[in-house]
Amino acid sequence: MSERRPVPFRGGGFDPKPRRLLPWIVFAVLIAAWQGASSAGWLPALFMPSPATVVRALGELWLNGTLVEHVVASLQRIVPGWIIGTAAGLAIGLAMGIFSAARAAGLPIVSALFPIPKIALLPLLILWFGIGEPSKVATIALGVFFPTAIAAYTACDAVPRNLVRMAQSFGVPARSIVSKILLPGAMPGILAGFRISASVALLLVVAAEMIGAQSGIGAFVLAAGNLMQTDQLLAGVVMLSVLGLLISWALGTIERIVLRWR
């Protein structure tokens, strides 16, 4: 009998596993490298201030109330814009997902208007609503409307039809099929759409504030750039990142509660 040899292992890999510490290590290494490069004088402080300088500026701006004032101004545009755009997007998107006539009428228009960068409409909206808050809120609402509508109708499509047939086989009325089958079934897709629309709202508020506002994070970042106050500029950018993370955390919490069955 010939010699026994172990069968070589050829599986493994291609199987992503969570690495809890690695993201923090990478983050810390990048910040440390940035700080090291700044301390060594490899990065000119005027164009790229050190992380320590940015953190100092962030602390000062937060304590003297400047950042709070600008964050509040931005939130006063994001919140109503997002709510209006989401409400309209959900209404139209769900109608397109449920009713054939609404889909036939709405889908070509939504598809045609969706790719337009909504910030390009700000000048028109300023003409319609004036330079004040309504034009900025309307820009955000428009930007939020389209991804929400598309997410809502595709989420309705993704609900397995056999669930609808099941409900029909038990004589469940159409209205209850919508409220008990389609809406809960579409909820994962709708909430995924919220994540996209929230980031769109953040992007648009900054762009709108850079074009025509005295307050708000976008206006603050632009003004800091014009004055070459790059530490304050980056402090504003960090604030935007924090705002984005907070929104993402809030939506994640909502998802965990609403979709706990998953």
Add this chain to the structure above:
Amino acid sequence: MPLHLEGVGHRYGAVEALAGIDLDIADGETVALIGPSGCGKSTLLGIAGGLLQPTAGRVTVSGEPPAGSLNPFTYVFQDFALLPWRSVADNVGLPLEHRPLSAAERRERIDAALTLTGLTEFAAAYPKQLSGGMRQRVGIARALVVRPAVLLLDEPLSALDAQTRELLMEDLLAIWAKEPCTRVYVTHNLEEAARLADRVVVLSRRPGRIRDVLSIEVPVAERGAPRHAGLLREVHDRLWSMIRDEVVTADREVRDV
């Protein structure tokens, strides 16, 4: 409740799925529908319960549904069709939510259906926490909670492994003994048909027509006895001999597409 299919046919556009189906199913009878893939078994089941409109013929019933029946034609689905966001008890209770029942009556019906299917201790679980067999028990409990007059089962065991299928066949027989109704059972599995049906209707390949009908004289409740093992084998072999050529031809047709 007796069910009558008269000249039933169905077309999907240019494709004729079913043609000229005439079948009378007696009150309390279990009829299995078998045939090659694509012969229209599930289409016929959909038509029988009013989920699909036939393009020819009609489906009628005679007699009255049993007392307390809330939904005369009720399905059990191959893929269970459970709502993943609802607990077992809430899935079973779905068909009762739009009925004029008191909370106590609703609770009573749900509890009875859960007890009948052995799901009482899983009432609060979600479908993803259950095995395939337990999920199908939920589907069966949901069907029984409305006390159907005609139970339409669309390959209810085909998504399950062989051992679970065996267990569920025993459970189905026990449940049917307690909850009598008319049953139409679509299956690919000849053993299921031989074990569970009073009559087996063999459909031809597309367009599905009734090719043969085989009555099994031994009562369903007695077929599990060892002395009937030979009979079940014989029924299985007869069904296979009826269907084999159709299956081979249908298989080639699919490959030719």
